[in-house]
Amino acid sequence: MLRGAGSWITIVTLAALATPGVAADYVAPRGPGGEHPDLNGIWQALNTANYDIERHLARHSMQLRDGPHGPLPAVDLLKLGAVGAVPPGLGVVTDGPLPYTPEGLAKKRENAANWLERDPEVKCYLPGVPRATYMPHPFQIQQSAAAILIMYQYANAVREVYMEDVGEAPVDSWMGQSVGRWEGDTLVVEVTGLNDQTWFDRAGNHHSDQLKVTERYTPVGPHHLRYEATIEDPVTFTRPWKMSMPLYRRMEPDARLLDFRCVEFVEELMYGEWRRQPLPRP
Amino acid sequence: MNTLSGSLAGGLLAAGLAGAAMAAEIPRTPEGRPDFSGTYNVATLTPLQRPEMFGDNLVLAPEEAARIAEEEAARLAEDLERDDPNRGAPPKGGDGSTGAAGNVGGYNAFWIERGDGAFQINGEFRTSIITDPANGRFPTMTAAAMKGLMERRRFYRENTGEAWWLEAGGVGPYDDPELRPLGERCLLGFGSTAGPPMLPVLYNNTKRIIQNPDTVVILVEMNHDARIVRMNAEHAPPDQRFWLGDSIGYWEGDTLVVDTTNFRNETAMYNATRDLHVVERFRYGEDGQLIYSFTVEDPNVWTEPWSGEYPWPRTDDRMFEYACHEGNYALGGILRGARILEQETMDAKPDAGSD
């Protein structure tokens, strides 16, 4: 055996096993229809992308104000104490920093400075794509031979991935219009028709209604998907950029989506001042 | 003059017979089960409860069905007619419109999609969705439930633009957002559109079924509600409650049975309680249509179970996003309006509104 070849084979094998528990040549069981991998299941991201998609150290709060020795939590968030702190994250953006236009960056900073008032998550608005994927809630993929539906526990958001051309989206929507196709064992989803109301995270990262998201879902093991999303928005960014993260299968035997219809939890905030007998408000 | 209704009736019967000829062609999954996957538009003019004039008669004569379709078409055509662009405002004090139009006229008919006519099953028109009790109407309510209903009906009065509840005393219908209907709060679609039971409503009647051997999902347009039916599973434990209930499914021959329990205190099905129990059946009828049947039980409310059925016609239409809460300008307007009317009443009559 040639030593060179042996070393080469060793290096390749080691690289393939660099992700623990995942074989490079994993072939997922086929789903309904027998042709494509089975994506059915309850999945969840396990990262802090919803706080901030870029790599970040821990922070005092989701909204800050200047203190005598550095930033401090904004007044409205003070009583949350350490519960209100932002955990650190390695980030999910693979080719950052985010390539904002100057106006885009200015708006991001304004968003962050006014997070409590502006983040649509505070009002339980639908999260849009890709944020729905990495909300701290599970989601369920329902796949049949002809159709794919993604149902999110968060705000019972839902979107169908049409597996055929359905033309231009007639109006913009919160969850956009998703059209999918298979490239080998990767489900590629193109999302257009997104409105400009959603954010990427709680750090104020935003987009325009020209956003186009191209997602790729690839099984990499019996209980893991690799999720990638390419973001194109020529109004907000100077070039496309990408994010990537594992998605983990929820392994509990009774795993299922529960109700998180947060609309009822935000009624006091949004409408409480108009009760016949309003409660004290900050 | 009756040629239109005659040809409509003839055409409808012919369509029914043509459907029957295809009865052998039930779409099936690779496992051999009927495949209910697809998109449906369940709008129909057939009411849930039978008008009393029909007594115990479930079947509607074709001439009557034709007349219903004609009159609906005429009503629509009238609403779509050209108006005088120099018209003035509608009458002060209201335009007398009833029901949901609330004395202010609602909006134009082109926003509504409530169906072209009464539905047929196997070529037969029906007088109601409810099939049991025999009179096609809700069974008798329990005394407690009737009392609750009467109390809730206190909340509904003709819209006079006044804060009438101040004089009536007690809780007013607009005191808090939690007192408003679930549809107005954008928690569930109105009128039991997702239920269960799933009933036709004024618009957005599309339903989408995506079926695989382990799970059947029924996607309902309002409020982007996905009913997740776990096949051959056990119900959730009693402390787990769900807005859409907890649905388990199993096959009885070529019928998909869906059993739903574990509702929350507030249900989409009006008047029901957390003890609501719904059994639904999906099957293909002889005419090739998906027939949706259901039985509803709630011993807190009705003295006996009641059942109904209606077809789900396939459609090439698409379902569109119904993001309700995100665009819900109305709820704020309703609450603010009530506060303003209360203030005006109290300013005019300083004694009114004292509790």
Next chain:
Amino acid sequence: MNQTLATILAAGAVALAPVAALAHHAFGAEFDPNRPLVLRGPVTKVEWVNPHTWIHIQVEKEDGTSEDWMVEGGTPNTLLRNGLNKRSLEPGTFIVVDGYQSKDRSNRANGRNVTLENGEKIFMGSSGTGAPRDGADPRERR
């Protein structure tokens, strides 16, 4: 009991079910029958949202100043199924709305009856898109 069968049956979904079953909210909750109005002016913006489409209109007042109003319509989804889209009512289009003002006294009204300047209903484009199903169009599917 002189209503025709058709009226009873057709109205069944609305009239016979308990009040709670009616449209997502009764208009009676939101709009004031004592404040009828008619608005005339160009569309400035259309919010194609649920549960109600909102058509924004600039209204010229008698004193020559102008005011922004918003008019509540129905669900856009019905229109989308009839082939309309976000370009179906362009800003600048002159419309006439008769309806009633919101009880909260804001510049909102229900789109009880919305027409173009020539009296035709909006969304009834000459291409035929926008016509709800009236049985007359052979292209329509049942």
